[in-house]
Amino acid sequence: MKQKIAALLVKYPFLKWATNRFVLVTLFFIVWLLFFDTYAFYDHQTIDNEIEKLEENRDYFQAEINSDDKNIKKLYRQEEVERYAREKYYMKRENEDIYIIDSDKEYPTEETN
Template sequence: MKKRIEDLLLKYPFLKWATNRFVLATLFFIVWLLFFDTYAFYDHRVIDKEIKKLDNNKEYYQTEINNDDKNIKKLYRKEEVERYAREKYYMKRENEDIYIIDSDKEYTNKEN
């Protein structure tokens, strides 16, 4: 049995290095840290993707907040408040008629 092991070690010299207990312990801990630990490589990738998604959401909402701030500053003027109420809520002045034209509907030809 001992002769077979010596023959294998002579034929494959990397086995001597690979069977070293320190190398085996180091490989075990590397595998453990990459796949099984609570701070595993895969978990970090998932968390990094989520962070990127949240950063994109943050940028989007920050631009929306800036746009809303601009609109709020506009609404300090009486003319802008009136314009906004007329456009969004279809409010009108006395003795005034409002005609709402729905531009989303297309005119269809019934002769087809």
């Protein structure tokens, strides 16, 4: 039996290294940490992607907040309040008519061939 093992070790020298218990334990822990631990590599990738999305959302909403703050500061002036009311709520002054032109509609045009 020992002769067969010795013959195998001579024929395949990596078996001596691969059957070392320290190597096996180290490989076990590496596999464990990569795939099965609560801080596994795949979980880290998923969490990192989620963090990127949340940071993008934070940047977007921060820009929106800054824009809204600028608009609020504008509305402290009476002229801006009047302009905003006329544009958004179609309010009008006395003796004034408002015509709403909807430019979003597409009107079909006839094409001649």
